[in-house]
Amino acid sequence: xxxxxxxxxxxxxxxxxxxxxxxxxxxxxxxxxxxxxxxxxxxxxxxxxxxxxxxxxxxxxxxxxxxxxxxxxxxxxxxxxxxxxxxxxxxxxxxxxxxxxxxxxxxxxxxxxxxxxxxxxxxxxxxxxxxxxxx
Amino acid sequence: xxxxxxxxxxxxxxxxxxxxxxxxxxxxxxxxxxxxxxxxxxxxxxxxxxxxxxxxxxxxxxxxxxxxxxxxxxxxxxxxxxxxxxxxxxxxxxxxxxxxxxxxxxxxxxxxxxxxxxxxxxxxxxxxxxxxxxxxxxxxxxxxxxxxxxxxxxxxxxxxxxxxxxxxxxxxxxxxxxxxxxxxxxxxxxxxxxxxxxxxxxxxxxxxxxxxxxxxxxxxxxxxxxxxxxxxxxxxxxxxxxxxxxxxxxxxxxxxxxxxxxxxxxxxxxxxxxxxxxxxxxxxxxxxxxxxxxxxxxxxxxxxxxxxxxxxxxxxxxxxxxxxxxxxxxxxxxxxxxxxxxxxxxxxxxxxxxxxxxxxxxxxxxxxxxxxxxxxxxxxxxxxxxxxxxxxxxxxxxxxxxxxxxxxxxxxxxxxxxxxxxxxxxxxxxxxxxxxxxxxxxxxxxxxxxxxxxxxxxxxxxxxxxxxxxxxxxxxxxxxxxxx
Numbered sequence: 335x336x337x338x339x340x341x342x343x344x345x346x347x348x349x350x351x352x353x354x355x356x357x358x359x360x361x362x363x364x365x366x367x368x369x370x371x372x373x374x375x376x377x378x379x380x381x382x383x384x385x386x387x388x389x390x391x392x393x394x395x396x397x398x399x400x401x402x403x404x405x406x407x408x409x410x411x412x413x414x415x416x417x418x419x420x421x422x423x424x425x426x427x428x429x430x431x432x433x434x435x436x437x438x439x440x441x442x443x444x445x446x447x448x449x450x451x452x453x454x455x456x457x458x459x460x461x462x463x464x465x466x467x468x469x
Numbered sequence: 470x471x472x473x474x475x476x477x478x479x480x481x482x483x484x485x486x487x488x489x490x491x492x493x494x495x496x497x498x499x500x501x502x503x504x505x506x507x508x509x510x511x512x513x514x515x516x517x518x519x520x521x522x523x524x525x526x527x528x529x530x531x532x533x534x535x536x537x538x539x540x541x542x543x544x545x546x547x548x549x550x551x552x553x554x555x556x557x558x559x560x561x562x563x564x565x566x567x568x569x570x571x572x573x574x575x576x577x578x579x580x581x582x583x584x585x586x587x588x589x590x591x592x593x594x595x596x597x598x599x600x601x602x603x604x605x606x607x608x609x610x611x612x613x614x615x616x617x618x619x620x621x622x623x624x625x626x627x628x629x630x631x632x633x634x635x636x637x638x639x640x641x642x643x644x645x646x647x648x649x650x651x652x653x654x655x656x657x658x659x660x661x662x663x664x665x666x667x668x669x670x671x672x673x674x675x676x677x678x679x680x681x682x683x684x685x686x687x688x689x690x691x692x693x694x695x696x697x698x699x700x701x702x703x704x705x706x707x708x709x710x711x712x713x714x715x716x717x718x719x720x721x722x723x724x725x726x727x728x729x730x731x732x733x734x735x736x737x738x739x740x741x742x743x744x745x746x747x748x749x750x751x752x753x754x755x756x757x758x759x760x761x762x763x764x765x766x767x768x769x770x771x772x773x774x775x776x777x778x779x780x781x782x783x784x785x786x787x788x789x790x791x792x793x794x795x796x797x798x799x800x801x802x803x804x805x806x807x808x809x810x811x812x813x814x815x816x817x818x819x820x821x822x823x824x825x826x827x828x829x830x831x832x833x834x835x836x837x838x839x840x841x842x843x844x845x846x847x848x849x850x851x852x853x854x855x856x857x858x859x860x861x862x863x864x865x866x867x868x869x870x871x872x873x874x875x876x877x878x879x880x881x882x883x884x885x886x887x888x889x890x891x892x893x894x895x896x897x898x899x900x901x902x903x904x905x906x907x908x909x910x911x912x913x914x915x916x917x918x919x920x921x922x923x924x925x926x927x928x929x930x931x932x933x934x935x936x937x938x939x940x941x942x943x944x945x946x947x948x949x950x951x952x953x
Contacts, residue, residue, distance in 0.1 A: 342883045344514045344541040394727070401720055408713050409663050440604070441913050443674040443953075445716045446568040449723065449740035450543030466543055468568045468716075469675055469884065 338366040341464065347442075348451070348466035352459070356392060359454070359461045360399055360427065361417045367400055367447075370467065371407065372439040374415040379432030381412050388426045393454040396463055399427050400447045411435045444469055473521060474512045477501070483936040487520055487533075494738070495524040501535040502875075502936055507928055510881050514541035516548070522738045523551050527746070528559025530812060530819055534870050536826050537932040538879030538924060542567070544741030547825035547880075550873040552810070554819055555747035560735070562744035563726060563755060565822030566805050568719040570759055571766035572710030573644075573801040576849045576860060577774060578696070579781075580793030581703040583683040583948065590681060592784045594906050594949040597679050600780035601773060602671045603953040604910035609670035611772050618666055618765075619654045625764030626771040626799075634670075634775035641838045643799040644828065647767045649806075653757035658721045661758075665714025665765060670772035672709050674911045674953035676918060679777060680706040680851070681949035682858060688941040692844045692862060696797055696942070704945055705781075705794070706858060707773050708851055709953075710803065711766035718762045722755040747820055756805070763804055770799055797860070798847035802827050802876035810871060821871045829863035829874040829939045848939050852878045852926030854907060854918060854952070855900055858945045859930045866937035874939040878926035887922035888913060900950075909952035918952060 337358070341348030349366040353359040368374050387402050389395040403414055414433035421428045445468040453464040476491035480500075485508065487499030499520040503511055511517060516539045523545055524533035530552045539548030544564025553559030586593075602609045611634070613621065621628045626647025629635050640647045672679065682704045687693045698704070711718075726743035729751040730736070735744065745751040774796065778789035785792065805822045812819075830837055830846040837846055845862035852858045856878075863872060882890070893915040900907050909915050927944075934941045 340885050342885060344516075344880050344883055345547055346543065347884060405660060405664070405717070405720075441911065443604075443911075446720055448543040448568075449727075449743070450564075452740065468543060 337362040341466065343466055346466055346469050348464060351463045352461070354460040356461055357419045357422055359463050360396060360419060360422065363396060363400060363463060363465060364403055364417055364431070365415060367403065367444065367467065368413055368415055370442050371444055372413045372436060372441055374413060374439070377413050377415045377436055377439065378434050379416045380434040382430055382432045385429045385431055386427070390425065392424050393452050395424065395427055396454055397447050397449060397452055397465065400465060403431060404444060404447060411437065413439060442469055473517045483932050487517060489524070492521040495521055497524045497529045498532045499524055499535065500532045501539070502932055502938070503537045504928070504932055507537050507924065507932060510924060511539055516541050516546040519546040520549065522742060523549055525737050526551060526553060526560055526562060526742065526744060527735060528553040528555070528557045530554050534873065536873070536875040537929045538825070538875045538877055540879050540881065542824065544739055545822065545824035548875065549824045550822065550826045550870060552819040552821045552871045553747065554817060556817070559747050559820060560744035561747055561752045561755060561805055561820050562742050562822065563719050563722045564741040564743065565824050566719070566759060567803040567824055568716045569710035569803055570715035570718060571763035571801045572803040573766060573770065573799060574706060574708045574849045574851055575770050575774060575799035576797040576847070577705040577707070577794050578698060578797055579703045579705065582701050583703050584701065586703060589784065590949045591906050593681055593781065594908055594951060596780035596784040597777055597951045598908045600776045601679060601951065603951065604674050607671040607673065608667040609772070611670035613666065613669055615662060615666065618662055621669065621768045622654045622657065622761035622764050623652050624648050625767040629768050629771035629775065635771050639771060639796045641840070642796040643767060644801055647771065648764050649760045651757060652760035652764050654761055656754045656758040657718060657761050661714050661717035661721065664717045665712060668712040668714065669769055670776060671712060672773060672953045673712055674914060677709045677953040678854070679951040680854070680947050682706060682945035682947050684943050685946045686944040688943060692942045695844050696847065697795070698943055705777060706849070706851060707770055707777065709770055709773055711762040712769060714765045715762040718758045722758060725751050725755065759805065763801060767799065798849060800827050800849055808871065819871070821873070823873055825876045826873045827876045829867045829872050831863045831865040831867065831872065848874055850875060850877060850926065850930060853920040853923040854947055854950045855903065855905065855920030857926055859926065860942045861930070861934070861939040862942055864937055864940050867939060870938050874933045875929050878923040878929055880922055881924050882922040884917040887919050888916045891916045891919040891921070905947050905950060907950040907952065911953060914952045
């Protein structure tokens with residue numbers, strides 16, 4: 335099963351992510367975002383950075399996490415596609431992200447991660463989130 | 470559940486009212502500029518819901534306005550206009566400006582007649598493509614130090630002109646003369662500096678473009694003559710914004726506004742509309758940072774025009790002055806500005822948000838430079854890469870929209886749907902068949918930007934013209950396109 339699907343949005347692109355745990359959702363949302371930005375199939379875990387974010391609630395934390403990864407990509411050029419979450423609560427996330435600089439694999443510019451229709455919820459099967467990007 | 474469009478009431482052939490009663494909590498009506506045909510498209514996505522949400526903003530004056538190119542955005546609809554009154558709890562919302570602060574467009578004329586340079590369009594497109602860094606995170610040759618970046622935030626296009634990337638007449642032909650007052654580099658984060666530092670003089674990607682066009686129809690011969698434009702003349706259009714610098718400023722202040730909403734006890738149906746009262750420190754800081762980003766964008770488009778002029782010089786072996794490459798005008802279409810209006814007979818300073826909408830000042834407006842006092846402000850409306858673009862002028866009638874009009878054709882198909890529906894190779898071939906030569910740096914850009922992913926700009930412009938909120942001067946068609 336593909337852990338995320340794209341949401342049709344007239345001007346922008348959104349993703350819907352499902353997972354067994356909040357960790358799964360955070361990781362697959364990050365993979366989904368970098369899949370919009372680049373062809374990540376051949377990205378190797380050559381460089382790593384540590385990410386920490388704080389927010390009020392899982393939904394704002396998820397947006398903050400993605401926004402932080404996007405910032406790191408935009409200043410370093412590193413396309414991230416592997417993530418290890420060391421701690422995650424509704425207020426804070428601490429993780430390591432791996433990737434490599436791959437200018438030839440870039441497809442789309444994501445300008446930002448929006449709060450529009452941002453959602454993070456527990457369902458009977460696990461967790462589900464929705465994020466819309468400004469492209 | 471009733472659909473929101475069922476509440477719409479037709480005012481006339483070009484205007485619809487979304488009454489306050491359409492959604493509980495609206496503080497004003499919505500007014501949508503559209504004809505029957507465009508309205509059918511507008512009903513298909515969530516744009517009308519967003520028009521209603523904007524009407525929740527504290528201190529909104531008259532109505533939540535929507536131009537005929539509106540479509541679903543985030544927070545505001547793209548094509549949304551809202552003015553707020555600081556004397557009535559009015560707010561500023563970064564979502565009413567967007568991440569790409571001062572995304573905008575400029576139009577450059579030339580002395581070239583299309584039938585004389587037809588054979589050179591391909592060379593010109595290659596020259597532009599080579600001269601202008603484009604694509605995701607593109608970095609420019611115009612490198613600036615941190616000190617210069619601070620200067621750019623305050624001086625805008627004046628920085629470029631002082632450094633030889635243009636002439637003083639360019640400033641006269643730019644909204645705010647290329648630098649809006651009240652920018653404060655101190656309100657900008659280190660992260661925004663970091664993202665902006667290598668991106669001056671870069672196009673970006675997505676819907677940002679450079680386009681060589683030919684004027685194919687004149688509607689107002691007198692004004693066209695004033696602007697030095699006539700049928701068959703070649704023009705150049707440049708569409709770009711504040712790049713990573715502006716995205717970061719918006720992102721930083723959304724977090725500030727989230728806290729401000731709790732502090733000032735404001736509740737709105739969409740968090741992307743997060744805002745703060747205009748007299749609060751949060752609003753003042755945002756506006757100071759937003760203006761810094763706006764100035765960054767004006768400087769960026771000025772640098773892009775300099776690179777484009779140089780490309781024309783190389784390809785045609787003639788100076789840009791001899792080529793007559795004068796700037797007609799540069800407009801912002803994502804911005805919030807403090808402007809003076811008469812409301813119920815009383816002069817008021819309002820905060821006008823234009824999210825995908827263009828300022829359109831009428832003849833005689835004190836903010837306009839002398840050369841446009843008689844004609845009204847030039848308004849530049851880009852279409853898609855296969856159909857047309859327009860030059861219009863502002864009118865007095867547009868006081869009903871806080872002197873605002875549309876900003877483009879407006880998307881009708883999502884990027885993912887466009888990518889599925891159109892093949893880039895076939896599009897390039899088909900456009901070539903129509904006499905349009907296209908180059909793009911991004912792999913996915915061409916299919917995403919397919920003409921049929923957009924509304925027909927001719928229909929959009931008909932509405933603003935017929936509604937009287939701006940007036941057609943001339944129409945262009947593309948002959949050479951560089952996409953980001």
